[in-house]
Each structure stands twice: as C-alpha cells, then as structure tokens.
Amino acid sequence: MKRLVLLLCFPLTAMAAPANTAKLAHSLDTIIAARFKPASPGVAALIVRDGHPILRKAYGLANVELNVPLQPEHVFRIGSTTKLFTATAVMLLVDEGKLDLGAPVTRYLDAAPRHWEKVTIEHLLTHTSGIPNLSMDSGYWRTTARLDHTLEELISPVHARPFDFEPGTKFAYNNTGFNLLGMVIEKVSGTDYFAFVEQRIVKPLGLKHTRESNDKQLIPGLVTGYREGPTPAWPLANSNLHAAGGLVSTVDDLAAFMLSLQSGKIVSPASVKRMNTSHVLPNGAATGYGLGTWVRKVNGKHLVGHGGYIFNFYSQLEMDVDSGIVAVTLHNGDKFGGDNEELSRQLISAVQGSIVGI
Structure with missing residues (x-):
C-alpha cells in the first residue's frame, strides 16, 4: 500500500516497477544500514529510478529521549x-x-x-x-x-x-x-x-x-x-x-x-x-553551480540537486538526469552517518551500476 501511495505521488509514472529490484534494494539497504546505529539519530532515504521507488526506508531514531524510531514519512x-x-x-x-x-x-x-x-x-x-x-x-x-x-x-x-x-x-x-x-x-x-x-x-x-x-x-x-x-x-x-x-x-x-x-x-x-x-565565470572557470542547483558528474553522468545543513539536520536531494535516478536522504543528526553528499553519490552509483542488469 505504501508503494502504491508513493507511485501516485510521482508525476512521471504509475506503472509497475521492475520485478527484479529486490537485490538492488538489499544492496542499498546494506550501504545505509552500515552507517547508522539503531539507537542514534538517523536518516530517512528514498531512491527512485524512472519514477519507481527502489528503496524507501528509515534508520535510527526520530527522538532519542523517547526512543521513537524514524519512519520514511517523517x-x-x-x-x-x-x-x-x-x-x-x-x-x-x-x-x-x-x-x-x-x-x-x-x-x-x-x-x-x-x-x-x-x-x-x-x-x-x-x-x-x-x-x-x-x-x-x-x-x-x-x-x-x-x-x-x-x-x-x-x-x-x-x-x-x-x-x-x-x-x-x-x-x-x-x-x-x-x-x-x-x-x-x-x-x-x-x-x-x-x-x-x-x-x-x-x-x-x-x-x-x-x-x-x-x-x-x-x-x-x-x-x-x-x-x-x-x-x-x-x-x-x-x-x-x-x-x-x-x-x-x-x-x-x-x-x-x-x-x-x-x-x-x-x-x-x-x-x-x-x-x-554550471555557471561559468569571466575567466572561463565553471563554478559547479547553476541557477539554484549544484551540478556534478558521477560515473560520467550528469547530477543536479541541492543539499542543506541547519542545526542539526542534513538534507540531500540529487538526480542523475541521464539515468532517471533520484536519491533523497534526510538526516536528523550532525553527520552521525558520515558525509551526506558522499552517501548520496554512493547510492546513485549503486543504481547506475545495476541498470544494465535490470
């Protein structure tokens, strides 16, 4: 039911996701779970390809004092x-x-x-x-x-x-x-x-x-x-x-x-x-930033998006526009799971590497 609701939120497609994504989902889950301890602040993550969710899961706690687990909808x-x-x-x-x-x-x-x-x-x-x-x-x-x-x-x-x-x-x-x-x-x-x-x-x-x-x-x-x-x-x-x-x-x-x-x-x-x-300065140097969006390459693919940090939350929203991959990671702690940009790139890379096989 959650997957159906999520698909209806996405404007690009409501078609069934590929049937053989379980292995990829497990790989993504392993990457994230290795970074976050169950009893610490954590992350909500969503990885999408061609409008279909591959992994939608939360790790760690939404509130440490009350021992409340994080949920993807938080x-x-x-x-x-x-x-x-x-x-x-x-x-x-x-x-x-x-x-x-x-x-x-x-x-x-x-x-x-x-x-x-x-x-x-x-x-x-x-x-x-x-x-x-x-x-x-x-x-x-x-x-x-x-x-x-x-x-x-x-x-x-x-x-x-x-x-x-x-x-x-x-x-x-x-x-x-x-x-x-x-x-x-x-x-x-x-x-x-x-x-x-x-x-x-x-x-x-x-x-x-x-x-x-x-x-x-x-x-x-x-x-x-x-x-x-x-x-x-x-x-x-x-x-x-x-x-x-x-x-x-x-x-x-x-x-x-x-x-x-x-x-x-x-x-x-x-x-x-x-x-x-990417905006280019008068001296010919590219800044790596467009109009309100960071621009970078991962495995030769064009990534766009933005990250954020505010006491003490991290966010990262990126899309590989060449491959139709979106990764969203929202953290409620000060790098408890390491660098959020690095995590985003790691997740996108994993999906990029799976495309041929899927």
Missing part, C-alpha cells in the same frame, strides 16, 4: 535544499515575463543601495553577487541566528557594506543573496514567499508535507535534531533561514518535486536546462 528541516524551491519560484516568474535574470536587483527592490545596480538576479542565483553574506559574520550563529528577524532585517545589515568582490567575477556561497531573492519574489508576485511556494509549487504538485518551518506552530511528524553526543540541537530561530533555508519536507515530497521539475512540469524545459547548467 518531516525534516531541509535547510539549503530550500534554495532549489526558491530558484524554481524565480524561474516561474521569469517564464511569465515578470522577472529578467539580467536585470539589476535595484529594478525590483526600491530600498536596495545604489551600488547594488551592478548586481543582477542571475548573480544572486549563481552566488556570484559579491554582496556580503551575513551568516558568515563572526558570532552570527551563536547570537543573531537565535533571535527572530524579518526578511528586511536579514538584508539591511549589509546595505552599507562594500562588495566582497566585483559582482560576477567569483563564486561565494551566499545565504543573504537567496534571502534577497525571497524579497524579490515577494515584491514581484505581491505574495509572501512561503505562500508563493505553497500556491505555485506545493499545492499543484500535491506535496503533503512541504511547508514553512515555523517555530511558532506545531508541525505534525517533525523529528528532533541532534548534534554530537547525541545532544540537543543548538537553538535557532527559523525566521533567519527564510528563502535560503526555511522549509521542511519529506523524502516523498522532495522526490516528487525533483521529478516534476526535471520533466518540465513546473517551469519550462528551457528554464530547467539553464538551472542545470
């Missing part, structure tokens, strides 16, 4: 994987002619400082804006990030600062830039960022558990995060994450979102292609 904070939703929202507005990737951010934000005329929407999406990243300030995560802030308060501290580098000339990962994109989305659409994501992405795709990670509301199924020990995750006000990292989701929702995005069901195929293409 909800996790996804941190910077939110950026893929933000980039998708931007490209929706680009497709509708409401946003121009080459336009300066000052065209859309009246309060932006004059020197930001050099910064385009594309610069923000590709982390090449040169605008200082507030979350890199000394002490930010120990002090500022624990207090509630409005979106304007997340941006205004960098208004008077000079660029870290000339816009467009370097790559530097930047949460402030994506919060600026959230502000642009609100200005252009006339809708709150989270409401826009819900109305234009979440509801149309039938995603059941993707929403704002609001500290002031109960979120059914949300697991507890842990750092080393395990000890409780550091306190953090989710309002500081916003369009850069403020969503919660599940493995099912994230796989369905990725499949819909890559099939051109949310934004145009041309926009998807542009999102999936």
Whole structure:
C-alpha cells in the first residue's frame, strides 16, 4: 500500500516497477544500514529510478529521549535544499515575463543601495553577487541566528557594506543573496514567499508535507535534531533561514518535486536546462553551480540537486538526469552517518551500476 501511495505521488509514472529490484534494494539497504546505529539519530532515504521507488526506508531514531524510531514519512528541516524551491519560484516568474535574470536587483527592490545596480538576479542565483553574506559574520550563529528577524532585517545589515568582490567575477556561497531573492519574489508576485511556494509549487504538485518551518506552530511528524553526543540541537530561530533555508519536507515530497521539475512540469524545459547548467565565470572557470542547483558528474553522468545543513539536520536531494535516478536522504543528526553528499553519490552509483542488469 505504501508503494502504491508513493507511485501516485510521482508525476512521471504509475506503472509497475521492475520485478527484479529486490537485490538492488538489499544492496542499498546494506550501504545505509552500515552507517547508522539503531539507537542514534538517523536518516530517512528514498531512491527512485524512472519514477519507481527502489528503496524507501528509515534508520535510527526520530527522538532519542523517547526512543521513537524514524519512519520514511517523517518531516525534516531541509535547510539549503530550500534554495532549489526558491530558484524554481524565480524561474516561474521569469517564464511569465515578470522577472529578467539580467536585470539589476535595484529594478525590483526600491530600498536596495545604489551600488547594488551592478548586481543582477542571475548573480544572486549563481552566488556570484559579491554582496556580503551575513551568516558568515563572526558570532552570527551563536547570537543573531537565535533571535527572530524579518526578511528586511536579514538584508539591511549589509546595505552599507562594500562588495566582497566585483559582482560576477567569483563564486561565494551566499545565504543573504537567496534571502534577497525571497524579497524579490515577494515584491514581484505581491505574495509572501512561503505562500508563493505553497500556491505555485506545493499545492499543484500535491506535496503533503512541504511547508514553512515555523517555530511558532506545531508541525505534525517533525523529528528532533541532534548534534554530537547525541545532544540537543543548538537553538535557532527559523525566521533567519527564510528563502535560503526555511522549509521542511519529506523524502516523498522532495522526490516528487525533483521529478516534476526535471520533466518540465513546473517551469519550462528551457528554464530547467539553464538551472542545470554550471555557471561559468569571466575567466572561463565553471563554478559547479547553476541557477539554484549544484551540478556534478558521477560515473560520467550528469547530477543536479541541492543539499542543506541547519542545526542539526542534513538534507540531500540529487538526480542523475541521464539515468532517471533520484536519491533523497534526510538526516536528523550532525553527520552521525558520515558525509551526506558522499552517501548520496554512493547510492546513485549503486543504481547506475545495476541498470544494465535490470
């Protein structure tokens, strides 16, 4: 029954999965189980090929204090994987002619400082804006990030600062830039960022558990995060994450979102292609990052997606677009199972290697 429900969530197919995937599922299960102890924080994992789930399973505990086992349907904070939703929202507005990737951010934000005329929407999406990243300030995560802030308060501290580098000339990962994109989305659409994501992405795709990670509301199924020990995750006000990292989701929702995005069901195929293409700097160097998505190769195949970390959750959403493989891993602990990107690549590699035999 769970498999049938999962297939109905996926927009690409409702056909029966190949019958001889049990051996592959066992191999994937062995890879993950070797990393996570049953009595520690763990991971929910979903691996899909051609729209069919191969493995959907959880390992470890959702709550250590209460000894509650993790379930695949549990909800996790996804941190910077939110950026893929933000980039998708931007490209929706680009497709509708409401946003121009080459336009300066000052065209859309009246309060932006004059020197930001050099910064385009594309610069923000590709982390090449040169605008200082507030979350890199000394002490930010120990002090500022624990207090509630409005979106304007997340941006205004960098208004008077000079660029870290000339816009467009370097790559530097930047949460402030994506919060600026959230502000642009609100200005252009006339809708709150989270409401826009819900109305234009979440509801149309039938995603059941993707929403704002609001500290002031109960979120059914949300697991507890842990750092080393395990000890409780550091306190953090989710309002500081916003369009850069403020969503919660599940493995099912994230796989369905990725499949819909890559099939051109949310934004145009041309926009998807542009999102999936590594940005190239003026010196000819590829950054390995497109428009809101990391771009990499595994076994010669083209992988796209995004990962996230926020106290103390890790998320990884990747798709081998050449082979139709999606891997989603959501962790509620601080690397209790090792590096999440490495795990994702290991799982995708295992499925890639099985394709000929299946």
